[in-house]
Amino acid sequence: MSESRLLGEREARAWCTYNKMREHLAAVLNQRLQRDSGLSEADYVILAALAEAPEGRLRALELRCQIGWEKSRLSHQVARMQQRGLVRKHLCPTDARSAEIEITPEGRAAIEAAAPTHIAAAREYFLDLLSPEQLDVLAEIGDIVLGHLARHTRPSSR
């Protein structure tokens, strides 16, 4: 990669393996989730958030903030999920512009069936392979990077 010439030895190595890991790991986990439960990562994230909200419903804006998604992304995804009966949309009484998203019983069943195996896969391919120290460093890295992003990019105005 042209990385090699523009980065130091150490940086190049970290960057390269990070990228490969990220891509391969996501591919495998997505694949298994889809195969085992018929859900995509996107479905999973939304259902997980709704499932533990009180009443199983959230205003779209609140949901977007929790999962950090762009608004059109959520809109499209919810439309597809509503089509499949995983989720329902309601008008919001306090703000006529807003929408409330509610998980359906089918949606709840789907996420409850999916979660254990999905988490197990995350363990199998990732978490169980790492030492406590490695897990801590990873979390540390995540916090640093997320903190920097929060400070140096627009809130999610996108």
Added chain:
Amino acid sequence: MSESRLLGEREARAWCTYNKMREHLAAVLNQRLQRDSGLSEADYVILAALAEAPEGRLRALELRCQIGWEKSRLSHQVARMQQRGLVRKHLCPTDARSAEIEITPEGRAAIEAAAPTHIAAAREYFLDLLSPEQLDVLAEIGDIVLGHLARHTRPSSR
């Protein structure tokens, strides 16, 4: 997240921040690459690989192995890139089934213009924020996970 109940404190934290970091970081880097250079990550990966191949060309299979892509993914991507004049396809003399992909002068110009700013962004949002020790641990983690994936999934038969 339902993660919280199925994972220990430490695992949940690592898993959660890793996922958030992964998503946000990729979004920002993609966005900047697109804005600054008119290339997607996918374009970038392919052009980078071709640019440092001898003669600027590789057999499709060789390219796939280097970047670890599924075959239809490469096929689609190359088709789009050929459309834009970044890349050209040739028949392979030694194996009539195979195709050779060659970077065009436009493609070379594009990657050479894109690389420095892309790497700079990777530094700015990621590499420069981390200590040498953190970079090493990250690379270590990557190797462990990739090694496990290599041993426990089909080579890429997908």
Added chain:
DNA sequence: TCGATATGGTTGATGAGTCAACCATATCTG
């Protein structure tokens, strides 16, 4: 109170990734 602007969300177009089915050529085996 009214007009400008901001905000929450939708829509359509397009690029990207995956899967399954497929086609052609190579290779292997009897």
Added chain:
DNA sequence: CAGATATGGTTGACTCATCAACCATATCGA
């Protein structure tokens, strides 16, 4: 050598993600 099988690649259908344009309602300020 012939037929079966394996391999390299393409295609079409579909889901996802992003962008820009848009619509309706809220809110702000003169």
